[in-house]
Every structure is written in structure tokens, then in C-alpha cells.
Amino acid sequence: MKRVVITGIGGITPLGHDWATISARLRQYRNAVRRMPEWDYFDALNGRLGCPVDDFVLPPWPRRHVRSMGRVAQLAVAASERALQDAGLHGNQWITDGRMGVAYGSSGGSVEPIRVMGHMLDTGSMQGVTATSYIQMMAHTTAVNIGVFFGLKGRIVPTSSACTSGSQAIGYGYEAIQQGKQKLMLCGGAEELSGPGAAVFDTLFATSTRNDEPTLTPRPFDRARDGLVVGEGATTLVLEELEHARQRGARIYAEVVGFGCNSDGSHITQPTSETMAVAMRMALDDAQLAPQAIGYISAHGTATDRGDVAESEATHAVLGAHTPISSMKSYVGHTLGTCGALESWWAIEMMREGWFAPTLNLTDADPECAPLDHIVGEVRSIDTRYVMNNNFAFGGINTSLIFKAIDA
Known part of the structure; x- marks a missing residue:
């Protein structure tokens, strides 16, 4: 059984996109929750709080890649690009010769193409439906967009399992390397924030309704907790077989x-x-x-x-x-x-x-x-x-x- 280590990390989060920024924010003891006026359109939504990534700017990528991405795939690919750069592997032939695979997930695809398809069902009109609508909304949009964008030819493991999408991806990537099936795996998860995403939990009475007190919620394990707040972002880890990492002189964060x-x-x-x-x-x-x-x-x-x-x-x-x-x-x-x-x-x-x-x-x-x-x-x-x-x-x-x- 091979040993598996982490040699690169990239993230896009509501607290920042690098560890120096995030650690400083954690030490301020203040969360990133805010009221979402964007959701005032939804008249029956009780919880109107979210944790958006307000400062994400789409990199100047080629249009042939971007057109297949909704926001969730954009976040996933951006985090993965950061992780590969961090690992010293961006543009390296090692990631395109089949030794690197992908294990990645999200709760689902992007919301906008789903809205367009819903409009089609509701009205019969195909206005707005494009050749990439399904690619942007499909459950494995993050995994396949990452694979195509970076030219990865190893195995693809989509992990669309809601709140365990990211952790299952790391676990399955770990097992693939551990069993000698891959030398490298790009692993993680992504999510885009949306009103429907919040409504999923709102209908279960599981969202916080402290709409005028965003800094005081969520309250995990507290007697006065009243539910969760939905957020968004993406995080990617580069998993690598230990000897492969050592041979190329890679920096190692930790071992799985x-x-x-x-x-x-x-x-x-x-x-x-x-x-x-x-x-x-x-x-x-x-x-x-x-x-x-x-x-x-x-x-x-x-x-x-x-x-x-x-x-x-x-x-x-x-x-x-x-x-x-x-x-x-x-x-x-x-x-x-x-x-x-x-x-x-x-x-x-x-x-x-x-x-x-x-x-x-x-x-x-x-x-x-x-x-x-x-x-x-x-x-x-x-x-x-x-x-x-x-x-x-x-x-x-x-x-x-x-x-x-x-x-x-």
C-alpha cells in the first residue's frame, strides 16, 4: 500500500483565497455571514443570510473552456489552478500523461441553466437553452471541467454527495493512490451560492432566521442555535504518492x-x-x-x-x-x-x-x-x-x- 501526501492546496472562500489572509481573518473572530438582499425576490424564504465569495474574479481563460462552466465549475477550476501552481505542477507533463486523476464534487451543477430548462418546461420556449446548458448543470460538471481544462487523462471520480462531496473526493483520491492506481489526484469540492440552495434547507426549517444579526449566527452546538447559513467556495488538494513527491522535491503539507x-x-x-x-x-x-x-x-x-x-x-x-x-x-x-x-x-x-x-x-x-x-x-x-x-x-x-x- 502506497503512502499518500498532500503537496498542493488552492482555495476560493468567503474569508479569502490564501492561508495568510484566512488565518488573519480567523483570528479576528468575525464570520463572513451577511444578509442577502439579492434574495428579497423570494417572498416565502425565511432565512435570508448567506456567505458569498464577493471578490471572485474570473481569470482570463480561453473562451473554449469557459463556455462549458457555470459558476460552480469556475470556482472549482480556479481553486484547482491555484493548487497545481502551489504544488509546482501547473503546466507539467506529469499531469497530462495519465498519472493524475480527478476526484471532485458539488451538490449539483449551476443554477442558471436549470432555470433556463425550467423555463422551457413551463412555457415550451427553448430561449436561452444552449449546447452547454447541460454541461453547466450536470452533477459532475466540476470534475469534468477540471479534467478537460488541465488535460488530465487519469481516472475521473465525481462525488456529488452534498455535504460530503469534498471529503469523499479526498478519501477516494487517497484510495486510488494508496492502491497504486494513480500517482497523483486532484481532489476537492465546490459550491455556488443560490436562493434555491438556501430554500432546500429553509423548507426543512434548518436555516437560521437571525436575518438582522448576521454576526451572531450560525451557532454550532449552542443552546440558542436556530439553523445553518449557506455559503459557497471551492477547495482543491493535490494528493500524491509519497515517493513520487520526494523524487521531485515537492513540499509536503501533511499525510493522509x-x-x-x-x-x-x-x-x-x-x-x-x-x-x-x-x-x-x-x-x-x-x-x-x-x-x-x-x-x-x-x-x-x-x-x-x-x-x-x-x-x-x-x-x-x-x-x-x-x-x-x-x-x-x-x-x-x-x-x-x-x-x-x-x-x-x-x-x-x-x-x-x-x-x-x-x-x-x-x-x-x-x-x-x-x-x-x-x-x-x-x-x-x-x-x-x-x-x-x-x-x-x-x-x-x-x-x-x-x-x-x-x-x-
Whole structure:
């Protein structure tokens, strides 16, 4: 079995697009949530808060590539370009000779072509329907646009699994390299912010309605939480076989050592703590680690009623009450398809620097949640070699990833 390391990272997030900017924003203890006047058009939408990427500018790419991309694919390709540049692989023949594959996902494709197709169904008019409408709206639009844009000829693994799209992508990319099927994998997830995306959770009474208090929500694991806030962005990790990375003198961020993935098999939207716990144990078994080895947990932490309770129970059952934990969704909301990759990225960077950001707005832990060592108030200095990132999605899909600080 091959060892797998991370040699490049790129991201587009509501807090910034590079770690220096993001880490400074995390230390300001202020989230990126804002009211969305763009959604005033939707008369019955209760939650009108979001975490958009307001400063994303489309690079000057050739039109032949851009015309197949909606916003979600644009974000994914931009993050992937940054990751390849960071890894020293952009334009390198190694990524186009078949040794690099793609594992990437989003909750779905872009919304605008879906609107156009809906208009066609509603009126019979094909006005606005183009040869690329389906390409922009299809569930695997991020993965295939990345593959075509960079000329990648390895395997393509689309992971359109809502909130686990990014974490499943990292896990499946890890397994492909581990089993010797690829030398390199471009892995991650993306999401674009939209009114319909918010409405999905609004109809489930799962969105925060603190519309006039954006800095005070979301509130993961807090007694006063009232739901999630949707966000957007993209994060891409370059995964590489360790010896391949060493031979080319690559900088290594961390090693991927554990991955667990399963499903509840019981309900589409109601989480099950027992199977969540199984996913965490699977990751620990894969990494051949005892629970006590984990020095920090990046929680899924959506700030939904039952989700936080189930996650806390599962976390407590596997790792006890004394492993430090925090939720990055308190800063950028629920970025859906990208959260598994974004939260993995931030956990790795914080591990490298020896500090971890607190959960914002967590002032009174919900007694219905199992007791955990929540990082609150300010950053906490922690010297650890292992961090765990957990994510859970509609359909009862559970993922757990473990990253190790790499030896010098």
C-alpha cells in the first residue's frame, strides 16, 4: 500500500483565497455571514443570510473552456489552478500523461441553466437553452471541467454527495493512490451560492432566521442555535504518492492516513449517531491509531437541531469528552460541496502552525448535546501530529478523514 501526501492546496472562500489572509481573518473572530438582499425576490424564504465569495474574479481563460462552466465549475477550476501552481505542477507533463486523476464534487451543477430548462418546461420556449446548458448543470460538471481544462487523462471520480462531496473526493483520491492506481489526484469540492440552495434547507426549517444579526449566527452546538447559513467556495488538494513527491522535491503539507465512509441506511435527512461513530472508527482503524492520538477534531457542526446532537453523541462515543473540537462553519457557513475539502485544508494548516480557531457564537453549549472539549473564545495552542475532519450529508452519508503531520 502506497503512502499518500498532500503537496498542493488552492482555495476560493468567503474569508479569502490564501492561508495568510484566512488565518488573519480567523483570528479576528468575525464570520463572513451577511444578509442577502439579492434574495428579497423570494417572498416565502425565511432565512435570508448567506456567505458569498464577493471578490471572485474570473481569470482570463480561453473562451473554449469557459463556455462549458457555470459558476460552480469556475470556482472549482480556479481553486484547482491555484493548487497545481502551489504544488509546482501547473503546466507539467506529469499531469497530462495519465498519472493524475480527478476526484471532485458539488451538490449539483449551476443554477442558471436549470432555470433556463425550467423555463422551457413551463412555457415550451427553448430561449436561452444552449449546447452547454447541460454541461453547466450536470452533477459532475466540476470534475469534468477540471479534467478537460488541465488535460488530465487519469481516472475521473465525481462525488456529488452534498455535504460530503469534498471529503469523499479526498478519501477516494487517497484510495486510488494508496492502491497504486494513480500517482497523483486532484481532489476537492465546490459550491455556488443560490436562493434555491438556501430554500432546500429553509423548507426543512434548518436555516437560521437571525436575518438582522448576521454576526451572531450560525451557532454550532449552542443552546440558542436556530439553523445553518449557506455559503459557497471551492477547495482543491493535490494528493500524491509519497515517493513520487520526494523524487521531485515537492513540499509536503501533511499525510493522509485514515478514511472512513459509510451510510446510515435509515433516513434521508435525519442523522444517526451510531453510524456516524462507525465512520470515525473506520478512519481510526485505517490509520491504525487509538482515539487518544487525535489532537483536534474539525467538526461538521452545522448548527442544526438534530445534526449537532447526533454528531456530538457520535464524537463522544468514539473520542470521549477531552479531544479539542471546533466548527469552521461558524466562520463561512455551510459551504456544502466544498466543506469537506475546505475544513480539511484549514485543519491541516492549523496543525502545521500549532493553533486552532474556536467555534464562533458558542457561548452556552446545548445540554442535549454530548459533552465535548469545545474550543471557544480564542485560539488554542495545540501541538499534535494528527487531526480528524468529519462530515455528514443528506442520505445519511458519513465521512471521516485523518491527517498526519509529515516527518521532516
